[in-house]
Amino acid sequence: MPGRIHRVRASRLVSLLLLLQTRGRMTAAELADELEVSVRTVYRDVESLHAAGVPLYGDAGPAGGYQLLEGYRTRLTGLTRPEAEALFLAGLPGPAAELGLGSVVAAAQLKLAAALPPELRDHAERVAGRFHLDTSGWYREPDDTTHLAAVADAVWRQHRVEVGYHRWTEPREVTRTLSPYGLVVKSGTWYLIAHNGRGLSTYRVSAIRSVHALAEPFDRPADFDLAGHWRSTVDEFERRQQYQGKAVVLLSAAGRARVPGNLPAVMARAVADTATPADRPQWIRAVIPIESIPHAATELLRLGAEIEVLEPPELRQHLTDTIAELARMYRPR
Incomplete structure (x- = not known):
């Protein structure tokens, strides 16, 4: 145990040293937060580094903190x-x-x-x-990244850009002047986080039709946290897209077997959690969450005749109308 304690402390001292080397002046509280230790522990570690000959000094006061002597660079290159x-x-x-x-x-x-x-x-x-990491999704062509390099250059140089953008709603084709804060890649799709003059918005890079770099720099907030902003954006999107309604369905044995590969995970979990025997042999009754009626119909049609919707009536009618239209379309001529 003592040996392990010494190794942990040695690793922490190295981390403290590298933090000061890469970030410059830091307060004891900031170091404590980064290293997940108490401020008292930081004081002890700083004293140990100073005693070991590391040119480390601290300044008192609100603007104070610890820093390394200018020009000092550690030669610590070891990796575990x-x-x-x-x-x-x-x-x-x-x-x-x-x-x-x-x-x-x-x-x-x-x-x-x-x-x-x-x-x-x-x-x-x-x-x-x-081990190989493949970030692209199944059964889909990769996104168009024609303008990704130009956007990334603007992100890096902190210059505004004028982009032509294709939206899902009218007007479809718009022009926006953006201050690009950062890029995120999720499941093989690139997204640009940018300020459009009114606030931060998310733009799919593949929907950008043109990019014109402007000779106009912008100030990116020093405290902007790209990862934190993306997490909150995803959380908000998922809250807006939450399944607000419920549907009561009957599923055959074959339909139940096809659920995991054909329905969203939230629906599949609901089938497993709420399944009860139905009046028909080898069929079950389940209650599943749904979004809009059209969206739910599109999802459930994947199971064909292996599923029957009992409620709500609006969803059942929508499916009836869709199936009738398909029957008319494929009627022998």
Whole structure:
């Protein structure tokens, strides 16, 4: 146990040193938050680093904090085995290539591999050879990323852009002047987070029809948290898209077997949780969540005659009308 404690503290001292090296001046409270320790522990660690000869000093007052002597750079380059493996596993070759960085990522990994001790290099390369991350979805063409490089350049340089954008609602084709804050890739789809003069909005990069870079810089808020903003955006989207209604359905044995691959996960879970025997042999009755009537009809038609909607009446009527129209369409001529 004492040996493990020493290793944990040594790792924390290295982390503290690298934080100051990469971020500059930081207060004891900021360091404590980053390292997930108490401020008192930070004080002790700083004293240990100073005693070890690290040129580290602190300033008192509201604008104070700890920092390294200007020009000092640590030569600490050691990686633990899990860290080396994680670096090789974290590569995103698809998105990197779309950003024009595929060769850069490959070169960086080569340099990293060359710098690692043989044992770590073997483990890291084994991970890269046995695990592959594919961010694209099934049964769909990849998004058009024609304008991704231009958008990414504007994000990096903090310059405004004028974009032609295709919307889902009227007017479909619009022009927007944007201050691009950041890019997010989710399931193989790129999204631009940008300020449009009224507030932050999310734009699908594949819906951008043109990009004109403006010679006008903008100030990106220093406290803007791209990952945090994206999480709140996703949460808000999911709240708006929540299944507000319910439907009572009958499912055959074959239909129930097809549910996981054909219906959304929330519907599949509801079938499993609410299934009770129906009057028909080998059929079950279940209550499932639904969005709008048209959306629910589209989802449930995937199961064909293996499902019957009992309630609500509006959904049952919508399905009846749709099936009747299909019957007329495919009537022998």
